[in-house]
Amino acid sequence: SSLVGQVCSYNTVADETDFQSRIVFMKIVFMGSPEFSVPSLEALVEARFNVSLVVTQPDRQKGRGQKVVETPVKTYARQVKVPVIEWGRDNKRQVVQHVLDEKPDAIVVVAFGHILRRELLDAPKYGCINVHASLLPRWRGVSPVHYSILHGDNWTGVTIMKMDAGVDTGPMLSQHSVAIDPEETSGDLLTRLAGVGADKLVMTLRDLENEKIEAEAQGQVGAVYAPKLNRSLSPIRWGREVVYVHNQIRGLQPWPGATTFLNGKQLKIISARPYSFDTQDVQPGTVIAADENGIRVGCGEGVLLITVLQNPGKRPMTAAEYLRGYKVEPGTLLTS
Numbered sequence: 001s002s003l004v005g006q007v008c009s010y011n012t013v014a015d016e017t018d019f020q021s022r023i024v025f026m027k028i029v030f031m032g033s034p035e036f037s038v039p040s041l042e043a044l045v046e047a048r049f050n051v052s053l054v055v056t057q058p059d060r061q062k063g064r065g066q067k068v069v070e071t072p073v074k075t076y077a078r079q080v081k082v083p084v085i086e087w088g089r090d091n092k093r094q095v096v097q098h099v100l101d102e103k104p105d106a107i108v109v110v111a112f113g114h115i116l117r118r119e120l121l122d123a124p125k126y127g128c129i130n131v132h133a134s135l136l137p138r139w140r141g142v143s144p145v146h147y148s149i150l151h152g153d154n155w156t157g158v159t160i161m162k163m164d165a166g167v168d169t170g171p172m173l174s175q176h177s178v179a180i181d182p183e184e185t186s187g188d189l190l191t192r193l194a195g196v197g198a199d200k201l202v203m204t205l206r207d208l209e210n211e212k213i214e215a216e217a218q219g220q221v222g223a224v225y226a227p228k229l230n231r232s233l234s235p236i237r238w239g240r241e242v243v244y245v246h247n248q249i250r251g252l253q254p255w256p257g258a259t260t261f262l263n264g265k266q267l268k269i270i271s272a273r274p275y276s277f278d279t280q281d282v283q284p285g286t287v288i289a290a291d292e293n294g295i296r297v298g299c300g301e302g303v304l305l306i307t308v309l310q311n312p313g314k315r316p317m318t319a320a321e322y323l324r325g326y327k328v329e330p331g332t333l334l335t336s
Contacts, residue, residue: 025050026126026209029099031087032110033057033071036194040110040131041073043198045080049205053102055095057113058086087114096120106205109163110197113142121163126208128163131197133190135159135175137223140168145193146186147226149251150233152243156180156189158197160204162215167225171215174204183273185253234259235336238285242274242302260285260334267334268310275305285335290328292320297334 027050030041044051054077059070077084087095096117099107106126109116121128134144136159141147148156157177164170176196180189207213234256236245249258249269257268272294280288280298288296288303295306310316322328 026105026205027052027102028205029053029055029102029104029107029124030073030077030082030110031055031107031112031116032073033113034111035072036133036190037073037110037112038076039194039198040108040201041076043202044108044205045082047202049202051082052104053099054082054084055087055099055112056084058088087112099123106208108201108205110201115165115167116163118165121165126162126205129173129201129205129208130161130163130168130170131201132159132161132168133193133197134226135177136161136168136172137218137220139224139226141226142228143226145190146229146251147224149180149184149186149189150247152247154180156193158193158200160197160200161218169218171217173208173213173215174200176200183250185250187254229256231256236260236269236334237336238297238334239300242277242299242304245299245304246272246274260336262328262332262334266312268312268316269306269308270310270316271308272304272306274302276303278302283333285333287328287330287332287334289330290319290323292323294319295323295328 028044030044030051030053032041033056041051041054054073056071056073056077059068061067062069074084085095085098096119099120100123104124106124107120107128108131109128110131116128132144133156134140134148135155135157139147145156155177157175159172160174161168161170161172178192178196204213229252233252236248236258238245238260249272252258253270259266259268261267275296279301280303282288282298284298284300286298288298290296293305297304297306307319308316309319309322
């Protein structure tokens, strides 16, 4: 099922030679699942790499209706007619053998979610190549983008690395840095880095095949692990400085979201920004003012302006929309 075996007509031998010289025939098995992985797979296909197989997570039930949903990677692979197999709990041995039978030159792994067995790591000529959304060794682990924002990093980027038996500890092939916008959410940044990573992946694989690049071992200085996100991170800590509260809100958007309680009812804060850095003589979490411009809340230091919020099970609303249906008086206390 090679994607480069296309029927073409040529007027001369020179035309054919020129066409062939512009095609990279590296054979690749691609492993990935979420939306973040799709641009990398798409870039490989469009750059005419021989993507012979895609491995992804199984279809899962989602939402209130428990509708069975396939991964974004599977959806795209079917569109471009690349064979897809699922990595399930009970068929790992068969999937590994299927990948080995492909005899790929490289296995490309982008947000796949599983540690690969040694037999897969050692099998391809060029190894298993991973697109990781951070500037390693900072933020190894499964949630690098979210933690870079939660901790107020000004810069992040993408690292293309050769995988080893550790968690994001393999030697690096290339990196690309990007500045983090102070208003950017994790969802926004993930989308941007997915495109950056896809472009960098194609260039790195070409350099690897043409022997123009060598892997560089990671150092341990500055190495930090970004664990899996969970809802325990959601409660807003109003006693912190306003910048930290703002970073928590945008770092956890869109999931799991930053939450607070108003009059005993939970609210998810979708969007906010620092309003003032001056400390107010109020208990952290106290509403200072609420109008069509937003809800101003005192923090440990500074004031936060809430602009978009959401009641459980409802659509997100601007603060102006929310205040038309719910009265929020100055002095009201938001709690965790």
